[in-house]
Amino acid sequence: MRICVLPVVASLCVGVLDGQTAFILGASAGIAQASARLLAADGASLYLLGRSMRRLEATRDSILAVAPDAEIVVQKGDPEDEGTVAAAAQAAYDVHQRLNIVVGTVAAGGTGPLIEQDLATFTDFVMGNLRSNFLALRYSAPLMNNGGAIVFISSTSAKIPMEGLGHYSAGKAALEMFIRVAASELGSRGIRVNAVRPGLTAAATTQGYIHLEELTSSFLERVPLGRLGVSDDIAPGVRYLAGPESSWVTGQSFAIDGGNEVRGAPRGPMFTV
Structure with a gap:
């Protein structure tokens, strides 16, 4: 008998990812944690950095609560450090001599007008959305001998200009072009490279401003479905792009944003607080 994790999505069923190993970077909370639960529930072995x-x-404990038979290795380390990522990718492969799925979730966020930032700050934020993702791809792809899927976390800020998020938007827009080039270069190896593009999502990284009623209400006017996202809204998109259901999808960034891209950004400097 096959037991589905999400009854409304019949393909997301236990066993679909049996025999696969997933390497997840930045795997300690939010979208990464929710995505790891779905991957494990469908049978993937996990290596979390x-x-x-x-x-x-x-x-790990939250995953075992819903998938008690899940195989999970956790490693403390900096997912933006080259040596750490290279060693972790190899260690993930070594668990079962295979690496099938890579999920990169590390990002850097902040707010403020562009003309008030110095070069070091701007560069740090842009690279904070690229460095770990580049390292994940650079050191994982050569180990994906039988093809596989690499999934990154972008943002609607890559498409929608929002005042106060210039450095973040620049980093995410660069990430999306990086994904497209990587998809082209790695397609012949059977490796697909995609991203989900979340809208404003309630998470630890956004707590600094989503509690501001004026900001949130202004933003929600631009979201047809009328609410902020949560990690469990985003994770099924990661799971889809990581699994066989998306075997003919590569080089794409899928918006999961309550319809925010339909209406765009509110006018004015929302994120300069």
């Missing part, structure tokens, strides 16, 4: 062992262990 993140900066906080306490949060990695919490992620």
Whole structure:
């Protein structure tokens, strides 16, 4: 008998990812944690890399609560450090001599007008949305001998200009072109490279401003479905792009944003707080 994780999506069923290994970077909370749960529930073995062992262990425990037979390895380390990522990718492969799925979730966010930032700050934010993702692809793709899927987390900010998010938007827009080039270069190896593009999502990284009623209400006027996203809204998109259901999809960034891209950004400097 096949038991579906999400009854409304019949293809997301236990066993679809049996025999596959997934390497997840930044796997200690939010979208990464929710995505890891779905991958494990469908049978994937997990190798989780993140900066906080306490949060990695919490992620592991939350996964085991819904998938008690899941095989999970956690490693504390900096997912923006080249040596750490290279070693972790190899370690993920070594668990079962295979690497099938890579999910890169590391990002850098902040707010403020462009003309008030110095070069170091701007560069740090842009590279914070690229560095770990580049390293994940650079050191994982050569180990994906039988093809596979690489999934990154972009943002609607890559498409919708929002005042106060210039450095973040620049990093995410660069990530999306990186994904398209990588998809072209790696297609002959059977490796697909895609991203999900979340809208404003309630998470630890957004708590600094989503509590501001004026900002949130102004933003929600531009979201046809009328609410902020949560990690469990985004994770099924990651799961789809990681699995066989998307075997003919590569080089794409899929918006999961409540319809925000339909209406665009509110006018004015929302994110300069």
